[in-house]
Amino acid sequence: MKYHNLLKTAAAMALMAATAGTATAQDKTMRVRINADIRSTDPGVNRDANSDAIVLHMVEGLVGYRDDASVAPLLAKSVDVSADGKTYTFKLREGLKFSNGEPLTSADVLASWQRYVDPKTAWRCLKDVTGSSVANVTNVTAPDASTVVFTLEKPTALFLATLARTDCGGTGIYQKSSLDAQGKWVKPVGTGPFMLQEWRSGQYVQLAANPNYVSPGGERTGYVGDKTPKVSAVRFMVIPDDAAAKAALYSGDIDVISDVNNADVEEFSASNKLKVDKVASMGLTALLFQTRDPLLKDVRIRKALLLSLDIPQMTEALTNGQSPANLSVIPVPSPYSGKLQKAVPARNIEEAKKLLAEAGYKGQPIKWLATKFYPSLFDAAVLTQAMAQEAGINIEIETLDWATLLDRYTAGNYSAMSFTYSARLDPSLSFDMVSGNKDKSPNKVWDNPEGLKLINESTTIGDDKQRQALFDKLEGMIRTDVPLIPLYSGTRIGAVRANVEGYKTWPVGYPRMWGVSFAQGK
Amino acid sequence: MHALSKYVAKRLLWTLPTLLIVAVMVFFLVRMIPGDPAQLILGDSASPEELANLRANLGLDKPVPLQFLYWLGNVLRGDFGHSISNGASVLLLMLDRFQVSATIVLVAVALATLIAVPAGLIAAWRQNDHVDVAIVAASTLLMSVPSFWLGLVLLLVFGLKLGWLPVVGYVPFTEKPWTAITYVILPVVTLMLIEVGVLTRMMRASAIEILRLEYVMHARAKGLSERKVLLRHVLPNAFAPTWTMIGLVLGGLLGGIAVLETVFTLPGLGRLLVDAIFARDYPVVQGCLLFTALIYVIVNLIVDLCYPLFDPRVTAS
Numbered sequence: 001m002k003y004h005n006l007l008k009t010a011a012a013m014a015l016m017a018a019t020a021g022t023a024t025a026q027d028k029t030m031r032v033r034i035n036a037d038i039r040s041t042d043p044g045v046n047r048d049a050n051s052d053a054i055v056l057h058m059v060e061g062l063v064g065y066r067d068d069a070s071v072a073p074l075l076a077k078s079v080d081v082s083a084d085g086k087t088y089t090f091k092l093r094e095g096l097k098f099s100n101g102e103p104l105t106s107a108d109v110l111a112s113w114q115r116y117v118d119p120k121t122a123w124r125c126l127k128d129v130t131g132s133s134v135a136n137v138t139n140v141t142a143p144d145a146s147t148v149v150f151t152l153e154k155p156t157a158l159f160l161a162t163l164a165r166t167d168c169g170g171t172g173i174y175q176k177s178s179l180d181a182q183g184k185w186v187k188p189v190g191t192g193p194f195m196l197q198e199w200r201s202g203q204y205v206q207l208a209a210n211p212n213y214v215s216p217g218g219e220r221t222g223y224v225g226d227k228t229p230k231v232s233a234v235r236f237m238v239i240p241d242d243a244a245a246k247a248a249l250y251s252g253d254i255d256v257i258s259d260v261n262n263a264d265v266e267e268f269s270a271s272n273k274l275k276v277d278k279v280a281s282m283g284l285t286a287l288l289f290q291t292r293d294p295l296l297k298d299v300r301i302r303k304a305l306l307l308s309l310d311i312p313q314m315t316e317a318l319t320n321g322q323s324p325a326n327l328s329v330i331p332v333p334s335p336y337s338g339k340l341q342k343a344v345p346a347r348n349i350e351e352a353k354k355l356l357a358e359a360g361y362k363g364q365p366i367k368w369l370a371t372k373f374y375p376s377l378f379d380a381a382v383l384t385q386a387m388a389q390e391a392g393i394n395i396e397i398e399t400l401d402w403a404t405l406l407d408r409y410t411a412g413n414y415s416a417m418s419f420t421y422s423a424r425l426d427p428s429l430s431f432d433m434v435s436g437n438k439d440k441s442p443n444k445v446w447d448n449p450e451g452l453k454l455i456n457e458s459t460t461i462g463d464d465k466q467r468q469a470l471f472d473k474l475e476g477m478i479r480t481d482v483p484l485i486p487l488y489s490g491t492r493i494g495a496v497r498a499n500v501e502g503y504k505t506w507p508v509g510y511p512r513m514w515g516v517s518f519a520q521g522k
Numbered sequence: 523m524h525a526l527s528k529y530v531a532k533r534l535l536w537t538l539p540t541l542l543i544v545a546v547m548v549f550f551l552v553r554m555i556p557g558d559p560a561q562l563i564l565g566d567s568a569s570p571e572e573l574a575n576l577r578a579n580l581g582l583d584k585p586v587p588l589q590f591l592y593w594l595g596n597v598l599r600g601d602f603g604h605s606i607s608n609g610a611s612v613l614l615l616m617l618d619r620f621q622v623s624a625t626i627v628l629v630a631v632a633l634a635t636l637i638a639v640p641a642g643l644i645a646a647w648r649q650n651d652h653v654d655v656a657i658v659a660a661s662t663l664l665m666s667v668p669s670f671w672l673g674l675v676l677l678l679v680f681g682l683k684l685g686w687l688p689v690v691g692y693v694p695f696t697e698k699p700w701t702a703i704t705y706v707i708l709p710v711v712t713l714m715l716i717e718v719g720v721l722t723r724m725m726r727a728s729a730i731e732i733l734r735l736e737y738v739m740h741a742r743a744k745g746l747s748e749r750k751v752l753l754r755h756v757l758p759n760a761f762a763p764t765w766t767m768i769g770l771v772l773g774g775l776l777g778g779i780a781v782l783e784t785v786f787t788l789p790g791l792g793r794l795l796v797d798a799i800f801a802r803d804y805p806v807v808q809g810c811l812l813f814t815a816l817i818y819v820i821v822n823l824i825v826d827l828c829y830p831l832f833d834p835r836v837t838a839s
Contacts (some may be wrong), residue, residue: 037607039563040608040609046609119575136735136800167567196690200789201608203691203789205603237690237691241785244674244677244689244785247674247677247689250682251689253681271631289639373800384549392643400556403556403558403801406557407557407561408556410568422565441569469812500756
């Protein structure tokens with residue numbers, strides 16, 4: 001089995017690689033807002049979304065995401081998968097260099113991998129490559145300076161996607177000088193288009209264009225293709241307050257906001273100082289039920305709640321019309337989001353009342369957890385409360401801070417809550433996100449043994465049609481059980497100053513500052 | 523002098539039990555807040571095993587009293603631990619951020635005092651006429667306006683509409699002094715305006731009281747000019763309570779001006795504390811609160827020691 005689509009541009013890439021890195025960057029600094037300081041610069045270790053976004057400007061892995069969240073080679077020139085699906089052979093691109101000018105060889109890949117799988121590193125994705133959930137890598141070898149071979153215990157459709165995951169730091173390869181003599185992380189010395197210039201805690205992280213960046217050429221998409229920097233520096237500025245960030249964008253104190261509030265889109269779009277770019281994202285906002293709750297364990301009550309809601313209207317209100325309703329855990333941009341996933345049941349108050357009567361519901365209060373940390377989660381609770389009341393369902397809202405809500409979610413200590421999940425880029429992971437044995441993982445909302453079997457099966461199948469059939473089956477099952485009500489998968493909206501060129505928002509959502517420049521003469 | 527040294531030593535000694543009580547309360551109250559730093563770090567996809575491992579790495583799996591003793595022992599040795607969020611030394615983080623807050627607070631309170639003291643004195647002198655009404659109205663308005671609102675309005679006007687000052691960012695004075703000034707003008711002015719209101723009201727109230735006393739009447743009867751009466755007899759006596767208020771204001775503000783620091787994107791102590799609370803970054807929360815308590819105690823001690831300068835009736839004894 002060969003990933004033919006991973007190879008088709010290899011020859012062109014090699015040719016362009018020699019020239020792309022020599023492109024001259026504008027001697028200017030692009031300023032980008034981040035809403036909180038980063039946690040570290042160690043890929044996939046002590047990280048959050050801001051840390052991932054910045055680290056992935058400096059390091060690159062063997063493979064990376066495209067704009068549509070499919071996987072393509074990055075440091076690899078090609079990826080061959082053996083017929084039994086257990087051996088992955090990565091051929092590295094020629095001429096790769098780290099930002100300090102040292103060449104990248106398969107020995108660096110091995111060294112980085114060994115540190116990743118050392119439990120002391122506390123790499124986020126350790127369990128995903130050492131057997132417990134996605135893959136079990138049993139052996140990694142480097143037969144020559146440009147080849148790395150990974151051997152898996154059994155085949156999985158998710159191995160490459162796991163290596164590319166942003167929360168895994170893209171399994172970025174870094175040079176040994178990234179660590180000190182004691183093996184402690186210092187700073188990333190990678191192959192990405194930028195390198196760390198200065199991290200001033202609580203203020204900004206400044207990256208400088210990497211003079212040794214070697215572009216693979218090809219279309220700039222996701223984290224792959226030509227990533228040549230077009231400005232000499234990028235400063236990610238920590239601006240926690242949305243209003244201050246908005247004022248800074250208008251005044252020209254910053255150039256890019258990668259995550260604009262839905263409510264600001266209309267105003268930003270009308271301004272001739274700004275440009276707005278939006279795309280459907282891969283996250284999920286949903287209403288979760290505790291299926292072991294004395295009241296909500298009755299599926300008829302959960303169904304009645306679903307039928308009492310006008311979900312398109314709720315979504316319209318919650319997202320200011322920016323996102324469509326999506327009643328599936330599979331996000332809208334996914335190629336697996338088909339007709340079945342996009343179907344939204346109509347509101348039916350009479351049917352809801354009938355189901356409630358059958359279940360013997362007599363207006364007992366349902367405690368609903370929400371947080372104002374994400375205003376849309378609180379608003380979703382209020383809208384649910386109002387709409388469900390029409391069917392005679394009595395919801396009491398309890399507002400918590402985000403850390404407490406997350407704690408209650410993890411412990412499964414709630415009756416119902418509004419919740420938002422981070423992006424999962426494969427449907428198997430989307431289903432896995434909500435499914436599991438509640439005795440072992442109380443945070444899971446859907447505990448259905450047959451469903452779990454099918455999800456597990458979906459991780460081992462590579463054929464798209466077979467996977468789609470499995471996901472359609474799972475869609476039907478989860479909709480029957482109603483352990484949650486997905487509302488929408490969101491829209492990622494970016495805004496830039498009018499003189500910024502080349503900035504593109506994408507479903508994964510993180511800002512990407514290579515290929516972005518200021519318009520000439522402005 | 524000997525009495526003064528003894529007094530300072532006694533006061534400093536008394537701070538120890540205060541700080542110990544603060545340390546105990548801070549440590550245990552922070553842990554009573556629901557929420558788990560490990561969960562916040564790992565996010566919604568964390569498995570129970572990963573959470574347990576991270577808690578163990580952070581030392582959060584140990585019994586809470588043991589964690590307290592370990593932390594207290596380190597603090598006594600000057601080690602406030604490391605941030606759970608980014609691994610940085612808590613002491614260095616606090617000192618770094620305190621410089622930012624302290625610069626803004628000290629300048630703003632000094633300017634506020636320079637405006638409030640004469641304004642309060644004049645208002646008291648012209649009690650109930652239009653000057654007094656105008657000063658009282660202005661100070662009441664300034665006291666009532668939320669600092670974040672005033673900050674945002676100033677940002678909009680001077681940063682956005684007029685474009686005179688930067689809207690976000692911070693530059694240390696040690697690097698580019700002139701540029702640094704442009705970054706702190708708006709936060710300093712905002713804080714100054716808010717504090718002018720409080721201090722003017724305080725100064726006016728004290729001055730009114732003094733103006734009613736017999737010795738003021740006596741001074742006037744002697745034929746002293748109103749200027750001399752005010753400056754020589756009223757000001758020194760009325761300033762003492764305002765000085766106490768300045769001490770309280772300084773103590774409170776030096777612990778952090780979180781709201782203003784957020785609005786103006788300043789990397790100060792208040793924002794460090796608020797961010798740490800949201801992240802359940804226990805070592806930083808504990809360190810910041812203990813540090814804040816220490817500052818409060820020290821500022822009040824300094825205020826008390828300066829008291830005899832303004833009020834000769836007060837002595838160290």
